[in-house]
Amino acid sequence: MTPPAAVPGPGRSVIWIEPAAPAKPPEGAPCNGCGLCCLAEPCPLGMLVSRRRTGACVALRWSAPDGRYLCGMVADPGAVTGWTRPWAVRWQKALARRWIAAGVGCDARLQALPPA
Numbered sequence: 641m642t643p644p645a646a647v648p649g650p651g652r653s654v655i656w657i658e659p660a661a662p663a664k665p666p667e668g669a670p671c672n673g674c675g676l677c678c679l680a681e682p683c684p685l686g687m688l689v690s691r692r693r694t695g696a697c698v699a700l701r702w703s704a705p706d707g708r709y710l711c712g713m714v715a716d717p718g719a720v721t722g723w724t725r726p727w728a729v730r731w732q733k734a735l736a737r738r739w740i741a742a743g744v745g746c747d748a749r750l751q752a753l754p755p756a
Contacts, residue, residue, distance in 0.1 A: 655679040
């Protein structure tokens with residue numbers, strides 16, 4: 641893991657990012673799997689599967705072959721929820737893509753800063 645990145649804001653926090661993770665894209669640009677948003681806090685779907693409102697999402701997965709973070713609810717929902725029947729996996733993937741707005745673009749208003 642790389643040194644922590646500080647996320648500025650009123651509740652400034654420190655998160656740990658995989659060293660090979662790509663840099664955060666500009667808002668509106670396609671998601672590149674930097675993971676910053678999911679490491680900072682779970683999205684509404686992540687809140688359901690993580691059962692928490694703060695901290696890193698438990699569904700977030702690092703993919704070394706891809707060199708990026710992936711949403712586990714899209715990549716392998718059965719591993720996240722335990723529901724592994726083929727129809728349930730298809731349903732979870734479709735729902736997750738819609739809920740996380742896959743393909744819409746980066747909407748994270750976060751900026752990673754090197755530790756001071």
